Amino acid sequence: MTVYKYFLKIALKHKWIIISYTVIFFILSIINGSATGKTETIFMEKSLDIGVVDESNSELSISFIKYLEDDNILTTMENDKEYIQEQIFLEAIDAVIIIPKDFENLVINKKESIEIMRDERKLGSVQVENEINKFLIFANATYSDGKFDLSKVENVLDREIEVEVLKVDDYKKDNGVNTWFKYYFNYTGYIIIAIYVAVIGLLMLEINDKNIQDRMKVSSKKFFKFNMEIYLGQVTLAILITSIFILGSVLLKGKYIAEINFSKYLLNIFTFSFAILGFTFLINNLTNSRFVINGISSALSLGTAFISGVMVPQEFLADNVLRIAKFFPTYYFVKINEMNTNSFLDIKYEIFMQVLFGIFFFLIGLYFSKVKRSV
Amino acid sequence: MKNIWRNSLYIGKNMFRDISFSFWGLIYPIILVTFFYIAFNGLTNPKIETINLGIENGNDVASILEDIDILNVVEMSKEDAKKSLENEEIDGFVKEDLTLLVDRSGRDQTIIKSILDQIKQTVDLNEPLENLDFEVDYLKGKAQESNSILVIFYSLIAMVSTYGIFAGTEIVNLVQANLTPIGARLNVTPIRKSTFLTSGVLVGLFINILSNVLLLLFIKFVLKLDLIRSLGPSSLFILFGNLFGISLGIFIGASNKKSQSVKTMISITVTLFLSFLSGLMSPDIKVLIDSSVPLLGKINPIAIITNNLYRINLLNNTNNLSSGILLLIAYSLMLMFGSYIFLRRREYDSI
Structure with a gap:
């Protein structure tokens, strides 16, 4: 597990920048939550x-x-x-x-x-x-x-x-708590892409350094095993980052967790993290340029967030916008957060799509990694 | 002067050759604004839609309601009404006794209720009909379009105007002997660091201004959004945004010995955070900041640019432009002075 340990060592070296980056995004999500939390759906006259x-x-x-x-x-x-x-x-x-x-x-x-x-x-x-x-x-x-x-x-x-009132759906009775969780977790759909691509990209830039790569090429370590250890390192870091945001929701609104379907949010965020990790793995095997990595981190995270319903609810977006959004996992992630579910079966399609995206990105990443290694 | 020109040429060529740098500077803002445009196209032009209102067969108030422009009144039975409400074919249903049946709260339902309240209250007021003059309009209306979504676009323009920050961190890296091989080589040549740095600033400004111009042309001619209506004062803010960006980049580059990747990340975080506060991700956040921490909205350099851009171009408000520009200049000077303190008289015993 030398490669895995090396990955974690680099992560540790950059711990302050990773922590600061995560903290700043955490602050963004708190501010975002307080700005949008007022949009409640309970039954009341709309005041002006x-x-x-x-x-x-x-x-x-x-x-x-x-x-x-x-x-x-x-x-x-x-x-x-x-x-x-x-x-x-x-x-x-x-x-x-x-x-x-x-x-x-x-x-x-x-x-x-x-x-x-x-x-x-x-x-x-x-x-x-x-x-x-x-x-x-x-x-x-x-x-x-x-x-x-x-x-x-x-x-x-x-x-x-x-x-x-003819009938008030459960979500309309939830006095805004579910709305807060919905907005909070939707927002992590933006944050997870931004942080994963930027932070893991930062670490991979060091690993993909030409001198280190040359040394790896002459080592006896198998290509697949090398990649698996790198991936495992990324998974470890990703779980840590995602957990910080889950913990954040517990710290901020922990006392309301019993009132909402928290397990749905948990399952969804981990599945989404898996999909984006695959995406990050792909990006890092496509390019070694920090400008491209940071460009993708910002442009795609923000761009997909806007068209998938993170910043503006999906119901306000045009159908053709949502059709484009379906080509990226964020759409399915947001859709689950917005749904009122009774059982896992209600969200199985969206979960499946996210897993599929994750596997797809990972396999293409593996392919490019192989191409790069053989050059 | 000749040295500055020659150095600028070399730095410029070097930067343009780096495809990834060009991608970041030139293409990235265009990708982002396209995403924004796709998401918000249609949202920027709200229209009043008629409210569909069901009314119980034979209800006397039907004729009054039919005269109201925004209502589309359909007579139906109570049983049909429930189905129509569920299918969202109607927004509300008025029963025989004027009770309103709805399945949700919302602006449409509130307006229906307000109209029905008025009918009931007019009866309850019990005043002679000739005293009640419903033809009079007591309001002198002044239209002011609301379009807070556009703040997101202005905030994006403001953010990318500060993207000279990346050129700033790059240039300052090149003159530091302990950070890059080029820096080491430069330090043993007779080229003055200040001349090289000045060239770098000029090239950085040139590239980023070029990128901003491209973005504005793209917004105007491809997306067909008329965001910059008053070019003169708007350019001033974009130019000083550039100056601020590059000064901040030099400061980030000079103030620490972190790797270039870390410095790029710091630059992104700083610009993104300031843009977020100025409304890049949602105008609601800008409104929240303005109401809860108004000072922050006034001193945040990206908010200064964003606010002035929409004031100049959409509200024809050119008051207090100079205070914003002066603040941007002051920030730039402070950052440059700070960088000078970090960079001056650096000597190396060995590298």
């Missing part, structure tokens, strides 16, 4: 993020803001056009409403009373416009003797219709 600039500060504007606040998330803002534009562009906020000084007069005279900035192409805009107009129509209807009957308006607006 609305920015409010109240220059009127009148009884009517205060009551109006209170009404909006009941179902939406309101943020008080300064009347800074550039800042407002940017917030809407970034979708940090759905709409911004500016209530002018002479608000009450404008409402009484049925004039344009509120300035609203929003993206007209979005359904959220329809919702906020409806709500604003409704309040003001009602308020105006109660206007008599120079006064609005705002308590009556507020009272009526509290009366809502009944909503019956």
Whole structure:
């Protein structure tokens, strides 16, 4: 097992860079989890993020803001056009409403009373416009003797219709915990490729050094055995890296593990790791250039993550995009994470595809390794 | 000057001959932007789609609902409604007593509920009909397109504008006698290290700017995305991004004795991490950082480039451009000064 030991020795030599690289990616996944965790699928009315600039500060504007606040998330803002534009562009906020000084007069005279900035192409805009107009129509209807009957308006607006939910699937009841795990593990689909290719690539660059390769060629060690030991070394390192990310999920949300199908995530991540390890093995037998290795690590990890549904859920991606994505294991990995499974049989096809990719990559890698050795 | 030109020519030839280096610099950004484009094509142009609403046969409110533009109202029985909801043919179903039947929550369902609420509340308000004027629109609308997905593209442009970082680490490696054989040979020649380094910086800048231009041409003419509408100020940020990138590369190269592979990895990690924070992988992350650690969004060099690029080109906002540029220049100067401290007066007893 000399080759295996040598591989681990090089890994140990570079332990700090490997640890730092893994830690940085771990930080990325935590930040990513906190940014996307809010996208829950439980049953609730969709509230809007609305920015409010109240220059009127009148009884009517205060009551109006209170009404909006009941179902939406309101943020008080300064009347800074550039800042407002940017917030809407970034979708940090759905709409911004500016209530002018002479608000009450404008409402009484049925004039344009509120300035609203929003993206007209979005359904959220329809919702906020409806709500604003409704309040003001009602308020105006109660206007008599120079006064609005705002308590009556507020009272009526509290009366809502009944909503019956036909059926809430299990995943909709999961109060966001499953969503967090889904996003977290989906994100590892990006990280595993990036780290495996870069870190194992770094170690293989040393092993593939010409002097070392020449010495290996003249040794009596069999080609297959040499490759198996290298592969075993890579497996050891890969298990360590993958375990760090599994451990990460346990540390962050360990108390919820009983509520979700954790074994599905475990089986999936290890199968995916196997597939990507095969891919890494292939890359390292194709090239000795650190630029190509790093290029592939970044371009393919990020690229496949985008088209396979890691960064944007698969349901939002076009069918032809997903058709392309099917040519890489990340698609199947994400698909399993997104599924609600009852048994292993539900995911057997996706698991099988990932294993197949792993074996395919490994065999081609073995072929190129042989070609390289015979040159 | 002649020496700088001659050295630049040699370094340039050397770099272009290295196919893998050209791959990284020129092709990689194009591969990545193509992936982005494939994934997001279609997502960048949202359209309001009509909401399909089922209503129980004979319900009086059907005529009111039919007048609403965004609703497509279909009369059906309660039994059919369940099936239609399951098959996602309708987004909601209104029963005889105005109860709404849904199978999920969502924007469509919320809008339906809001319309039905309004019908119920109008009745409950109990005001004479002439007081209720539904024809009035109290809103003065100003359209502002939201397209946060485009931040990802700007962040990518910002990231690759700093990819002179790789040339930076390469060049500084070449002048260090304890790291490369060329460095050892250079140190015994009369060539001044500073001249060689200057040449390297010029070549690095030239190659990366060329790569950035290629990427922008590819985005404009192949992908047909109109991302750079105001070329002048945008180029300034891309140029200073280049300067920052190469300075950072020189600093990484000069500050430690790690192998070139490790330095390349450090360079990738640093640029990737800063780009991640500026929204490369999701605009939500940029929004999260801006709201929770606003200072980070203001001092992160890649975020400075990203933010200014979309402000200039999509929001016509050219305020505070100079503060961003000054910060990028300050970073570059600091990194160069730091590198100078590491590199100056190095002498070797034996190599």
